[in-house]
Amino acid sequence: MAEENVDVLVENIVTPENLVYRKPTTLLDVDMHYCPGCGHSTVHKIFMEVVEEMGIQNDIIGVAPVGCAVFAYNYMDVDMQQAAHGRACAVATGIKRMLPDKYVFTYQGDGDLAAIGGNETLHAANRGENFLVIFINNAVYGMTSGQMAPTTLEGMVTTTSPYGRDPKVMGYPLKFGELIAPLPGVAYVTRQAVNNVQNVRRTKKALQRALEYQKMGLGFCLVEIVSNCPSNWKMTPLESNKYVQEVLIPYYPLGDIKVPEVKK
Amino acid sequence: MGEVKLMKGNEALAEAAIRAGVDAYFGYPITPQSEVIEYLSREATKRTGMLVLQAESEVAAINMIYGAAGCGKKAMTTSSSPGISLMQEGLSYIASAELPCLLANINRGGPGLGTIQPAQGDYFQATKGGGHGDYRLLVLAPYNVQEMADFVKLGFELAFKYRNPVMILADGALGQMMEKVELPPQEPRVNVEYPWATTGKPKNGERRVITSLHIQPEKMEEINIRLQQKYQKMKEEEVRYQTKNLEDAEYIFTAFGLVSRIAMKAMDLGRQKGYKIGWIRPITLFPFPEKIFQEVAPRVKGILDIEMNSGQMVEDVKLSVCGKTRVEYYGRMGGVVPTPEEILENFERMFIKGE
Numbered sequence: 239m240a241e242e243n244v245d246v247l248v249e250n251i252v253t254p255e256n257l258v259y260r261k262p263t264t265l266l267d268v269d270m271h272y273c274p275g276c277g278h279s280t281v282h283k284i285f286m287e288v289v290e291e292m293g294i295q296n297d298i299i300g301v302a303p304v305g306c307a308v309f310a311y312n313y314m315d316v317d318m319q320q321a322a323h324g325r326a327c328a329v330a331t332g333i334k335r336m337l338p339d340k341y342v343f344t345y346q347g348d349g350d351l352a353a354i355g356g357n358e359t360l361h362a363a364n365r366g367e368n369f370l371v372i373f374i375n376n377a378v379y380g381m382t383s384g385q386m387a388p389t390t391l392e393g394m395v396t397t398t399s400p401y402g403r404d405p406k407v408m409g410y411p412l413k414f415g416e417l418i419a420p421l422p423g424v425a426y427v428t429r430q431a432v433n434n435v436q437n438v439r440r441t442k443k444a445l446q447r448a449l450e451y452q453k454m455g456l457g458f459c460l461v462e463i464v465s466n467c468p469s470n471w472k473m474t475p476l477e478s479n480k481y482v483q484e485v486l487i488p489y490y491p492l493g494d495i496k497v498p499e500v501k502k
Numbered sequence: 503m504g505e506v507k508l509m510k511g512n513e514a515l516a517e518a519a520i521r522a523g524v525d526a527y528f529g530y531p532i533t534p535q536s537e538v539i540e541y542l543s544r545e546a547t548k549r550t551g552m553l554v555l556q557a558e559s560e561v562a563a564i565n566m567i568y569g570a571a572g573c574g575k576k577a578m579t580t581s582s583s584p585g586i587s588l589m590q591e592g593l594s595y596i597a598s599a600e601l602p603c604l605l606a607n608i609n610r611g612g613p614g615l616g617t618i619q620p621a622q623g624d625y626f627q628a629t630k631g632g633g634h635g636d637y638r639l640l641v642l643a644p645y646n647v648q649e650m651a652d653f654v655k656l657g658f659e660l661a662f663k664y665r666n667p668v669m670i671l672a673d674g675a676l677g678q679m680m681e682k683v684e685l686p687p688q689e690p691r692v693n694v695e696y697p698w699a700t701t702g703k704p705k706n707g708e709r710r711v712i713t714s715l716h717i718q719p720e721k722m723e724e725i726n727i728r729l730q731q732k733y734q735k736m737k738e739e740e741v742r743y744q745t746k747n748l749e750d751a752e753y754i755f756t757a758f759g760l761v762s763r764i765a766m767k768a769m770d771l772g773r774q775k776g777y778k779i780g781w782i783r784p785i786t787l788f789p790f791p792e793k794i795f796q797e798v799a800p801r802v803k804g805i806l807d808i809e810m811n812s813g814q815m816v817e818d819v820k821l822s823v824c825g826k827t828r829v830e831y832y833g834r835m836g837g838v839v840p841t842p843e844e845i846l847e848n849f850e851r852m853f854i855k856g857e
Contacts (some may be wrong), residue, residue: 297702301569311711317700319572320713322595325565332577335553335702336526340702358565361558373844379821 249284262290266315278306280432281374282313284442289316292449298341301334303355305347306380324355326467327371332466334369341452342365342369342379352388354412359414366423366457370448373460376467377486382401384470388412391489411489415462419496425456427495429462431487433479464490505685511650512677516541522658523691524552525575528566530585533618535608538580550691551755560585564592571601572712574699575785576658578604583612583624593667594633598714598725602661604654606670608677611837619837620674620760625814628671629788636726638733639669642739643758643789644847647681655686658730660740664732671787673810675760675839743794744787753853754798757808757816758784761840763810768845792822799826800844804853808845809833
């Protein structure tokens with residue numbers, strides 16, 4: 239087929255009445271730095287869809303701390319602050335306490351949230367800070383290329399556990415959601431995944447619920463998302479999604495850990 | 503004349519914060535400055551609605567300030583030496599992201615856990631950056647309880663003028679001692695919309711991003727150049743100092759903060775013995791008042807720098823006079839406060855008896 243014919247064909251097909259899918263307008267139309275198949279881009283997209291659908295683009299402030307997603311502000315078209323490694327929940331506390339009527343979220347990895355930022359996360363949860371924490375758990379340090387995370391599974395090989403994580407030496411994989419769920423300041427803790435279409439839809443629903451709870455002023459909401467890291471796991475995207483399903487999810491089971499009682 | 507009270511330095515600072523219309527205080531208790539958070543917890547919220555939050559650590563407190571300052575609010579903290587060390591990471595980020603905030607270091611003796619007695623061992627940390635990277639705080643050094651109060655409002659004005667953290671560098675004695683203080687009038691808390699503040703993306707404008715991350719070295723250098731230009735402007739416009747008896751001075755005593763008062767007394771004692779001693783007190787430690795030292799250097803026989811540390815400001819004095827006169831240091835460390843008599847004695851030993 240000649241090139242001009244293809245152009246005409248595309249022009250005829252890409253029309254408003256044929257639209258079945260589009261990027262949310264809240265996601266900037268730029269190339270992402272994430273590796274092919276990485277769960278971050280999926281979570282960015284569905285979270286920005288939620289922001290668009292709820293009509294809160296002008297009323298939400300995000301915090302992106304150190305980790306692969308420190309560049310989230312290059313993609314999410316909302317006001318954002320970059321935070322030091324581990325300090326997202328402290329920064330978010332400062333924002334939310336100053337702007338209680340705005341939506342506030344953090345977007346943190348496992349190392350950031352559960353290792354270096356464990357204290358800030360725990361105390362923000364315990365104060366019942368009324369914001370959303372999106373917690374990407376892929377059991378590895380992505381940005382620094384594959385070191386052990388607090389959530390790395392027993393026996394899992396990383397660059398700093400080259401013979402597999404030995405709990406006797408390196409401690410056990412940390413379930414942070416379960417750890418904070420009993421705290422009275424914590425409203426909502428759920429664990430989701432983005433390794434298949436059904437899980438992506440459930441994750442999106444969870445993110446929306448968390449923002450609704452924030453609007454009701456119910457307190458700290460944690461949406462943990464079990465995700466992949468094809469580059470540092472040295473897998474193809476498909477293999478990594480299979481690994482999420484077969485290895486990670488059995489240790490980090492999906493579903494709600496704590497749900498607030500909301501009067502209908 | 504405004505309301506006059508007898509107050510501790512820490513309380514005067516806290517009261518001045520309420521009266522300056524500060525939006526938020528985030529802090530963590532540490533001796534000798536816990537009166538600040540105690541006073542504010544008691545008084546601030548009920549009077550102005552100011553937020554007072556006891557953080558889980560100094561690390562958290564300074565990052566809460568980052569968040570609040572990023573929303574364009576007047577946010578502050580206070581601490582003492584070990585706590586200020588914990589805040590250095592956050593201060594580097596705040597300086598790089600160009601956010602305004604005020605903090606006070608009620609300096610105690612160190613290093614390590616040290617002592618709770620007054621000291622000036624944090625001069626280098628305060629004036630040379632403190633955390634990682636090329637940045638500076640604007641540093642104000644009060645010498646009495648009145649300035650502990652006055653420098654709160656001034657500090658916020660400078661912080662917002664330059665979008666830079668401002669530090670009040672005091673010491674345990676200034677925090678704990680009681681003096682008469684004339685309090686400033688109550689100012690309302692005001693809601694100012696700054697174009698850089700993250701308060702929700704404007705309906706008809708670009709999103710705001712507060713960051714200190716610039717992966718491209720050329721971009722990061724650009725930021726560094728802008729920061730240096732800002733510090734240069736501070737050097738041109740914000741230098742503050744106080745002098746006495748410079749007209750006929752053959753010698754200069756110089757000191758900052760509490761020690762400058764002891765040095766003043768030592769100067770008086772020296773003048774009674776016939777020594778023509780003048781006195782220079784740097785008020786801004788960064789920017790350092792280089793010019794006044796350059797001016798007096800060629801016409802004096804020497805400068806005695808007195809500090810409650812091992813000799814830190816003396817390096818800036820020496821850099822300023824550039825070898826044009828003799829500069830000596832005398833000081834005590836670890837929380838010991840020098841007396842006027844011992845300062846004079848050491849002056850005589852070094853400059854008069856020609857040791």
